[in-house]
Structures are given as structure tokens and as C-alpha cells.
Amino acid sequence: MIHFVGAGSGAVDLITVRGANLLKEADVIIYAGSLVNPDLLNYAKDSCEIYDSAKMTLDEVLDVMFEAEKENKMTVRLHTGDSSIYGAIREQMDRLDEVEIDYDVCPGVSSFCGAAASLKAEYTLPDVSQSVIITRMAGRTPVPEKESIASFAEHGATMVIFLSTGLLKDLSKELVKGRYTEDTPAAIVYKATWPDEKIMHCTVGTLYETAKENNVTKTALIIVGDVLDSEYSLSRLYADDFSTEFRQAKK
Incomplete structure (x- = not known):
């Protein structure tokens, strides 16, 4: 199984609970070393294999995933922020689809x-x-x-x-x-x-x-x-003359 995990915006404690748990369970972690906070690797268990994708090509990243799957290992592909924004995950997922390797995505704080x-x-x-x-x-x-x-x-x-x-x-x-x-x-x-x-x-x-x-x-x-830096109007949702399904406007 491959888990694409959003590492969060930088601070170690801004990774999601799900993302942190996946890092703890991973047998292999491939992380974006040029952008991801390396302190997140402290979640990894001692036996975890760690690869820095900043020094790898797409094919090299996929080869690590394929080899891990052959050995029944769980892989975390750790991307900066949220992987849906400039994460280059689609090209990885398409290749995994071609060889019928299962994967999922854990969102992160962009x-x-x-x-x-x-x-x-x-x-x-x-x-x-x-x-x-x-x-x-x-x-x-x-x-x-x-x-x-x-x-x-x-x-x-x-x-x-x-x-x-x-x-x-x-x-x-x-x-x-x-x-x-x-x-x-x-x-x-x-x-x-x-x-x-x-x-x-x-x-x-x-x-x-x-x-x-x-x-x-x-x-x-x-x-x-x-x-x-601008003046703005107050939200109508919280205005006292605005009714919602939860609250009646005050007369």
C-alpha cells in the first residue's frame, strides 16, 4: 500500500494525526527533502527505510515503491503542504494504476x-x-x-x-x-x-x-x-437581523 501524505506547512505539529500515524507505521518513507521539515522523520521507526526524493527522478521514486510492494512493505510518500497543490502526485498515481498497486491520499495543511x-x-x-x-x-x-x-x-x-x-x-x-x-x-x-x-x-x-x-x-x-489592509463589511451570517435555520433574527 502506498500512502501519499501531506506533511503540512512546516511546523512538525501541523501534520494531521492520520499523517503522523502513517509515518509511525511506514516501512519506507520517500520524502521531498528540499521542502519537507526533516524533523518529521523522527516519527519513523528505527527499521524504516528513508529516501530523499530531492535527489531522485520520477522513475527512481517509483522503483522504490515497486520494490517495497514486492516485499509487502507499507510506503509513505511524504509531500510538502497538501499534495494536491503543486505536489506532482498525479503522475505517480497514474503509474501505480498501470501496475494495479493500491494507494490513498492523506491531506495536509497547505x-x-x-x-x-x-x-x-x-x-x-x-x-x-x-x-x-x-x-x-x-x-x-x-x-x-x-x-x-x-x-x-x-x-x-x-x-x-x-x-x-x-x-x-x-x-x-x-x-x-x-x-x-x-x-x-x-x-x-x-x-x-x-x-x-x-x-x-x-x-x-x-x-x-x-x-x-x-x-x-x-x-x-x-x-x-x-x-x-482594507475596510470591510461584517458577515451577514452573524448579524442580529439575519435569520438562519439555527437562529431567528432579533426584531
């Missing part, structure tokens, strides 16, 4: 959730933004043309931008082609929820300078939108 917690921010505020766009800049790995930063920026919604810390000059230019301005609030969250987390508040126009001043070149999320 770094975009960890970043919001660190910022003490709510991504969806009434009359400000009711949508969150999770995306990335095109770099060595392209993105579909219809999903350009500029096209998403037209919505003016909250944006959480992954894998783009080395492209901040271009990112700012693309953002202002949409509905944002250089003064739109932004934040850079380096290693959200890790012990060495760093939070930098800035604007769309000062993203590059802020990262440079703080020596941040990777492993950071960019958050953009008025939810970071």
Missing part, C-alpha cells in the same frame, strides 16, 4: 493556509474579496497562456502566488496589468510556520525590493490583495 495564519489574515472578506486565486509565475516550467498572472489580476481577488520568489520584478509588472496598482497591499511569507519563518508586509510595487532587503530568494509565498 502553506497558503499556514501563511494566512501567520499573517493573521482572512483571505475572504465581505465586499472586498470572496475568492482566492492560487497560481504561480511562468518560469522554467510554463503555465497555460490563459492562466497568466495578468489575466488573473483582472479579477482583483485575493491572490496567493507560489514558486515565484525569484521572479518578483516581472511579477509586479504582471500584477499591475490587471486590477491591482503598485500600492495594492502585499506580503511575502518566508517558510510559513517553520521556526525561521519571516513575514514581510509590502505593496505590489515593492515586492522585489522587500525580498532583496530581507535576503529572501526562495521558499516564500506572495500574497496580494486588499484583504491585507
